[in-house]
Structures are given as structure tokens and as C-alpha cells.
Amino acid sequence: MSVDAKIEFPVIEFRSSDLERGTNGWHQLCKKVREACETFGCFEVVYDTISTEVREEMFRLMKELVEALELEMSPTLILLKTLLNLCGLKVTHAFGEDSLKMNYTMSMRMMKYMAPPPGEYETGLFAHTDKPVSTIICEDQIPGLEIEVNDGQWMKLTNLSPSSFVFMVGDPLKAWSNGRLKSTNHKVMMSGDKDRFSIAAFIMPNEGTVIKTPKELIDEEHPQLFKDFDFMKFFFFAFSDPARRIDSGQLLYEFAALSPPVSNAHMDK
Template sequence: MGTVNDDEGLGYGSSLPVPSVQEMVKNDAQTIPINYIKNIEDRPKSCEICPISDRIPIIDLSLLTLGDEDERTKLDVACQEWGFFQVINHGANEALPKIKAAVEKFFDLPLLEKKKYAMAANDIQGYGQGYVVSEDQKLDWNDLLFLMTLPHNFRNMKYWPIPVPDFKEVLEEYAAELERVTNEIFINLSILMGLENDFLKKLHGDVKQGIRMNYYPKCARPDLVLGVSPHSDCSSITLLLQDDYITALQIKHKGLWVPVKPLPNAILVNIGDVMEAWSNGKYKSIEHRAITNEEKPRISIAAFVIPGNEVELNPIKTMVDDRPRIYKNDVKYIDYLRYTLAKKMEGRLANIEQLKIEP
């Protein structure tokens, strides 16, 4: 089984090293360093919160697999109006607690042990924090471990933590389950877009899966910081495993932030920038963020599904037959990915506008 060379990065980008937030809180749980305190306009505010999280669409994957037309229509509406949906009856229930436990064990390791898996200067894989491009930017209240999981030849095993028992086996099982769920979603989106069942999977070319494991320490002043700054995902779709008991993810819907209340054993799926461009704006890549809390730390696990480097983000022909083309024809995925990773998270429009035709 081939893997990338230990000395090679992915060629996607890099992130500057910063101190561990988890360790910082262990040493002093009350002080919030100035470089984590967001500007006033960027802080989470109660007046901007809309408590309608129960309206986040729920999609039954078992019904989609059976070709249920009503469920497929629900998927279509979810992708157009929300860009997010909770997937139930996905068949991966046994893998969920195992991956959560493995990730928790990694972040429970001593700092010196975790640092053995630190991101290299030329890579985004490994332990650290993402989207740090300047020494004076405001930082997010999280630590992460990012690993490429599929295909196998994109893995760099020097970042896979050996001290965590069965980590490799558990992550491989989880990655395979998500690949199955992803393929079923692609089949149904292909049909909804007037295409052959396997169109979206083939369109990805050398489809890849990267998994970001996040640790959000508790925070004495959650009103001053963000776990993750507002952004949209530069994936085609993202599959997120939330903490079952802590509501932290918020999505931008009709100008307000909507908390996404976790649904136990559900996998939360969102549309990424790539799918928005391919669908010519029919399906929406939605801005989202994560807040913190004073009570306890939180773990989440996000799997990004991304196309091959040379795949173009052109709108699909069936998506321009009856609607004006608003996305460009000449953007390769690798160029868009490098563009997004070279910047700090600055909301959705900062990236997605690069894909649109200038008015």
C-alpha cells in the first residue's frame, strides 16, 4: 500500500505553528490571551442568534438508498434552502463511538507526545491549528489533527498517532463508512441534477477524503472568542460528527446564526464551495462557525470530500440549461484550494466570489 513520502507535503498549503489552546487552558483557565479575543464586530452576540435549529432538515439515508422520491425531494430542498442536513439511518452507528473515543485519546496524550505529530512547515496534515497565515492575526479557540485518509496513497503515516491503541484501524473503518455514505449522497444529487447515477463520483476524478479532528477546550469567556471563525468549506461536501450533548455549530441562515442542535448518531452534511459552483448556485455552500462554552471541552470530526487537483469547477451543463451561468469555466480545484488555504478564515464571500463571473 503506497503512501506519500514522509518529506513531501500535499502541495496544498501550510499553517504557521501556534501554542496549544488545550495546554494554555490547563495552565491558566481564566486568562484569555489578546490574540484570541475577537474584534467586537466578530464576537458571538445573542442578538444575532435565531433558535430554530430543530428546522435543520433530517434526511433518512436508508430511504434514499431505496430510491424514495419523497426523501430525494427533501434532499433537494435541503441543499437549496439550507445547505446543511442531518443524516440518519446511515448504517455507520457502530463506527461513531469508536472514532470519538480514538480522537479523545489522542488529545488526552501529553503535549510532548502530540507534538511528535505536529504539522510540517510545508503541509496541512498533522497536529496544530489551521488557517494561521500571519503572526498578528486573531486565532481560533481550538487544536486539531488533520489527516488525509483516502485514497491510501495520499496518506502520510508519520502523522498517524501510534500511542493511541487501534487508531489506524478505527480511522480506516470510519473513513470507509463515510465513503459509502458519500457515494449514496452523490448518487442522489446526480439524479436530482438530471445526470447519470455515477456522474458526480466520476466528476471528482481522483476523489479524496481528509478528516479534521477538532478539540475545543472550555473557555472562561465564550463571548470573546470563537472555536472556528465564519467560513464556508472548499470541499464538494463535508460530513461532520458532532458532540452529542453540546450545541456549538452555528450556520448563517437568512442573516442570522442558527445553532445546529446535535442529533445523536446523526452525521451532519453540508454543501461545499465546489458543489455550489458545479450546481451553478442551485445548491448553497453556507457560512458557518463554532462557538465555545464555559462548562466542558468539545470534540468534533469533519470529513472533507474533495476532487482531484486538476478537476475544473465549471457549472455542470444541466445546471445552466435553464438558469444564467454565474460561475466561471476556468478554475482548477488545486488553484482554488491553495487560494483558500493561503488566507485566514474571513467568511463565505471572501472565497466563493473568486469562482463567480464578474458582473
């Protein structure tokens, strides 16, 4: 089912003047990020630091690497990884909670989606929520990414800015926020006669990281929804069984849901 045209996908500009912590611009940026992640679980990041020329060169090199099956990263891709790392840090810090700070690595993946046969329209990637903490997607202007904004309603992300990325909340960030932030259910639908290339940068907490909801986010009205859990154990749980479908965020509840939920008042007794 297509989404109501009145629903607008959030677009947030990251300007250098707003990235300094404590400024009015920073607080406004935090508010926009939080609201977008609570409502959609994702948003478009407009980040002019990476020029259109750099993006075009990046994807040209990436396509050559994919076709040649080369493993070495070019200097341009290394530059992109550094900038995505910075962007990812700014996004996660924007929630304003010190307890969100963690040691992590940035894992990058290059993806190629083949154009469907003439006259056909098919799924390039099945619907799922991401299992890393968060994801930043950079695409080469060939549309295909869709997000679920309501039950059964899908929004096609078209006309993304040439200087933008898509930030997505993953299941661990949803658990950390006690369900306040939405983990985005998304998929790739291919049409037309052109292949689609994209780069995804995943925030992966280091081994031993425990996803734990801060006490400030638990009260009588918002009881704790998820138990504290080791990120790597959850990650391996999600991908260890090929028969297990990774869709709609249900694996997070299967692995870590508390039943019944626990409030701070109950925990203090």
C-alpha cells in the same frame, strides 16, 4: 442575531432500502437532499448503521490520540472513514446529475475546541464556508456548531441524534450547481465547561479536476454565474494568503465569478 424558532433544520434519514438507485425511496431521498441543500446548504443525516457504541468508542480513541499526539488511525476510525465515504457518495449522487461524478479522496480532520474560561462565551471557529466540495461532520454530543440561515441570523444545531452527522455543501458544489445549492456559512461557538471534539470528513477532488457547471443548469433565467475552474487552484487561492479572510463565501466570487453572467443562448451565438 438568533434565528426565528419557526425555521426547522432539515433531518433526513438514510435507510438501506432507500439507497438503491432507481427505487421510489431513492427518488424521494434525492428530492429531500436537493431541497435541503438549496434552502440551507446542509442537513442532518441520520445514519443508524453506525451505532452509539461505535461512536463512543471512536471518540474515546480520538481523545487519547489527540492527547498523546499519535498519528496512527485506529481500526474504529478507519471504519468510520469507510462509512462516511459511503454516506458522502450517496449524498452527492442524490443530485441526479452524472456530470457531478469525479475522482476524489476523503480527507479527515480531528478537531478539539477548548472550553472557554468560566463565565465567558467565545467563538471556537470563525464564520466561514468550506472550500472542499462537501463536508460531513461527526461530533461528540457537545453542542457548538451554528449555521447562518439568513443574513445575520444564526441557528444553533443542538440535540443532534446520537446516530447522525451534518452534511454541508462547499463552495465548489455551489459553483457546480450554478448557485442553486447554498454553501453553508458556519462557525463554532463554545460555552460551558467541557471541551468539544469533532471529526470532519472532506470530499477533495483529485488534482486536475475542473469544476464546471452542466449546460442543463444554464439558461436565460439562470445564466452561468461562475467560470470553469481548477479545484486545486481555487483551494490554494483560498489558503495561500494567511491575511485573506475565509468567510461568507466571498472568495468563490473573487476567484471564479463571471461578470456579467453568461447564458446558454449567449454562449451558442
